Amino acid sequence: MYTVTTEDPVEEMVRQEWLDLDRLLVRFWTSHSIRPRLMYEPVPGGKDMRDYAPGLLPELTRRGLVDLVEYTLPLVAQ
Secondary structure, X not given: OXXXXXXXXXXXXXXXXXXXXXXXXXXXXXXXXXXXXXXXXXXXXOOOHHHHHHHHOHHHHHHOOOXXXXXXXXXXXX
């Protein structure tokens, strides 16, 4: 019998790398009291990194160990 998965293996690999990063940053926080800052560019009317952070870095966001900082591109004078 064959099993079929609808999950994209590349997407799963990327998700696993984010979870590995999450665990690594929690370990850094535990040993060195670092406070990571996740900068995101707001997306008008859509989801931005602030909305995805809890899924990408679940342990950091659950513990409140990451600062979500809005980043806007500086205006260039012409």
